[in-house]
Every structure is written in structure tokens, then in C-alpha cells.
Amino acid sequence: MLEQLARLGRVGITFLKHLGRANLLLFNILSGVGEVLRRPRLLIAQIYSVGVLSVLIISVSGTFVGMVLGLQGYYILSQFGAEQTLGVMVSASLVRELGPVVAALLFAGRAGSALTAEIGLMKATEQLSGLEMMAVNPIRRVLTPRFFAGFISMPLLAALFGALGVLGGYFVGVGLLGVDDGAYWSQMQSKIDLNKDIYNGVIKSLVFGVVCSWIALFQGYDAVPTSEGVSRSTTRTVVHSSLAVLGLDFVLTALMFGE
Amino acid sequence: MSDTTQIEEPLVKIRGLTFRRGSRAIFDGIDIDIQRGKVTAIMGPSGTGKTTLLKLIGGQLRPDAGTIHVDGQDIHALNTRELYKLRMRMGMLFQSGALLTDISVFENVAYPIREHTDLPESMIRKLLLLKLEAVGLRGARDLMPSELSGGMARRVALARAMVLDPMMIMYDEPFTGQDPISMGVLVKLIRKLNDASRLSSIIVSHDVQETAQIADQIYVISNGRVIESGSPERIMNSELEWTDQFVHGHADGPVPFHYPAADLDEDLLSGSRMESSC
DSSP, X not given: OHHHHHHHHHHHHHHHHHHHHHHXXXXXXXXXXHHHHHOHHHHHXXXXXXXXXXXXXXXXXXXXXXXXXXXXXXXXXHHTTOGGGHHHHHHHIIIIIIHHHHHHHHHIIIIIHHHHHHHHHHHHTTHHHHHHHXXXXXXXXXXXXXXXXXXXXXXXXXXXXXXXXXXXXXXXXXXXXXXXXXXXXXXXXXXXXXXXXXXXXXHHHHHHHHHHHHHHHHHHHTSOSSHHHHHHHHHHHHHHHHHHHHHHHHHHHHHHHOO | OHHXXXXXXXXXXXXXXXXXXXXXXXXXXXXXXXXXXXXXXXXXXXXXXXXXXXXXXXXXXXXXXXXXXETTEEXXXXXXXXXXXXXXXXXXXXXXXXXXXXXXXXXXXXXXXXXXXOOOHHHHHHHHHHHHHHTTOGGGTTSOGGGSOHHHHHHHHHHHHTTTOOSEEEEESTTTTOOHHHHHHHHHHHHHHHXXXXXXXXXXXXXXXXXXXXXXXXXXXXXXXXXXXXXXXXXXXXXXXXXXXXXXXXXXXXXXXXXXXXXXXXXXXXXXXXXXXX
């Protein structure tokens, strides 16, 4: 019993130590914002690497998710004779939930894991130590631009995901299943609210961008500098980011849409 | 009189240095002086904390006790700005080279200059070509780090370490894993650069012959203490049993060949007993 209690205590202390280190890292990353403003090319290069290179997977996924929503939505709504509201259903699902959440999960899987592996390998091959010895702060020089690249890219990727999803739903609903073209767009236009739907979706994706980038960079920076250590950290990035996104989505949804 | 004292003051002065990892003492109150303009070697078997010592000198690790003064400044009492200012005068050659893998040889060597100076591009180019020429790799400037051999990577890292004309360079196992030609080149380069650029060099290594060829002073460390120090001749002819074993590579001695274990006969018999009981 005592041993189990001690084990629980050790787990708690380890967790708090991790959290402390992660918060300290975030503080150091944010304090390097001046470096990013002074050298915007660093940020642009990372936006390309983190954001632009994720466009393909986001586009394909967004289109297919929208197509599936169109198909499923049509079969359900047609049972109640409400298939003309398909546009609202597809767009509300994408803008409020699926856009920010699925885009964040895909971002964690593609860009987050790549960030962790890159930083972890830079640590393992002493590149970060090398920068320190060249009197260059590796957090500000390497981590800060990557963090802000994730922060900026995430809402744009979520918007792209949502837009292509709406088009995917249109293709299936209007193109294949015969929903009225005008009804699809006009219902969407009248029911989707700028503040309640669009802005809240953007806020969600900004929060997810911060969390996914923070987790990915922390896991890379804190990785045990061996091939196994980097591999474990990369896995942890995907798992922790996914859980954080899903958990935070519930909290944010409750705050935004709760009475 | 005061001028003479100034000149004789060691570039790096380590006093009472204690550093622990968990309960294990890596260094237990060691004193080391690194003289200006000399090549000083820190030697000892793997796992004795030689690389840790370089990280302590570079301010990347903090000691549990003791002080390290570099050019008269207590490195662990400096704030970040002062520490980075001092590091601009220190070069370090990592065991792996630590080249940035996403930029070319030229850009790797140019990196410290671009970070810390506002020199025009034409001047950076000339300076870099001279530095790369010094390490024999001017023709390899457009290659990526992944296209270099281990020896070439270390020479590029050496060019990068000296590009800001530092007062000292620290070498972490520079000869490990090198073929005889690369090793010969590195041995000569380190000595030549030290003398030509009036540097002070610290070499951490367990390659006895190569290091003894170019060192002015050798410290032999083991079990957290300095076992012996002196000129290469003195170390190579040492009568201390430990130093003799290390320098001449005897399999057994004060450092045992066998990892501590139970008696062999007992171990074998206990295996037979286990089999019969099954």
C-alpha cells in the first residue's frame, strides 16, 4: 500500500517537473519574439516547412471529410425531408468542430512529429550545444520561429480544411445527390454566424496551434538524445497533442456555446 | 611586476571543481590550469567526464562546488549576456562536428560571422575562403554536411570554431573514429593553428599517441581526480601504475579487465545446480 502511494507520488512529482520545464521553455520561447521580428526570414522558412508542406494532407482530408459529411448528412436529413439544409449541417460541423479539431490532429501527426524529430536530432547530434557555444541562443534561434510558424499556420490550415470540406459536401450533396444548388449556399449564408461560428472556430484553431507547437517543441527539446529517445518523444508528441486537442475542444466548446 | 603576473595568469583556472550526477561524483575537487598559448590535453578512459569538463568550462553545465575562471572571469557568475560575450571568444569542436545539417559547408562556417558581425558579404566570402583554405576544404564549400566524411566534417567544424578568431579552442575527442590520414591531418592542423593563430587549445582525448605528439601539458584524470599532470615525456614515462596502464594500454591493472562479479567457479556451479533442480 505504502509502496503504491510512493509510486503515485513519484508519478505526480515527475509530471509536475515536466510541466514546470515545459512552462519554462514556453516562457523562453515567447521571450524570443524580438528575434522573430528582427529576422522575419526565419519565420517565413518555418511557415513553409510547418504550414505549406501540410497543405496537401489538409486539403485531401478536408475534401474527403466534407464529402462524407455530405453523404451522411443527406441520408439523415432526407428522412425528415430537410435535405435542403445540408449546406448548414456540413458548414456548421466543419467551421465549429471538424475544421479546427481534425486539422489540429493532422497538424500534430505531420508537422508536430516532424518538429519533435528535428529538434530531438539536433540535440542528439549536438547542434543545439554547438549553437550555444557559438553564443547563439538555440531556443530563440531554433524554437521560437517554429513555435510562431505553428501558431500562424494552424488557423490558416483549419480554414483551408473547412473551405474544401464545404466544397466536398457541395460536390456530393448538390452534384451527386441532387440537393438544390441555391438552397445549399443560401441556407449556409443565413445560418452560419460570423461571431458564434467563424470567430470561435478561429479561436479554437489558434489555441490548438499554440498547444500542438508547444508540445512538439518541448518533446523534442526534452528528448533523451538517442535514437530510441527521439522515437519515444515523437510518439509522445502525437499522443499528447491529440489528447490535448480533444480535451481542450470540449472545454472551449463548453465555454463558447454553453448557456 | 604586475605585467609579468598578468602574462603568467592561466587562461583557464579550475579550482576545487566538484560535479555530481546523482550520487556519483564525476569530479571531486580537481584543480587544473590551462596555460595561454599552449596545447593542454585532458586524458583519461571513457566515462571519466572529459566532455563534461569542457561543458563546465564553456558554462553549459554548473558545478556543485568550486570555480572556473576563463580569462579572469568566473564563468558561472556571469549573466547570460556576459556569458555569450565570453563564448564568442571561445571555440569548440564537438566530437560529432555538430554542423547544422540543413545548410552548406560555406554557410556553416559563415554562421557565427553572420550572427555576430555586420561584415559585408564580399568580406565574409574572402574571410571564409581563407579559413576553409587553412583546413584544406576550400573546394568543398558548396557541399552539404551529409556529403562529408567524418574527418572532413571535423575540419569544417574546426574552421567554424576559429572563424571569429577566438582566444581558445576546446577539442572534444578530435581523433576518435578517424582513419590514419584524417588523424594525421587533424593532429598537424591543431598544432599549426594553435601556433599560427596564437590560440590556447584544450584537447580532451583518450588517443594517447596522437595527443602526446602535440600537447605541451597533459592532465590524466580518473575517478573524479587528477591522477597525474606534466609534459608528454613525463606522462609517457610515468612510474605511476595507473598512468602506465592507461598510456600503454595494458588490459589489466588498477583499472580491472573484469567487471565486478562473483567467483567464476561458483557462478558455473550455481548454473549446474539450477539445471539439476529443474
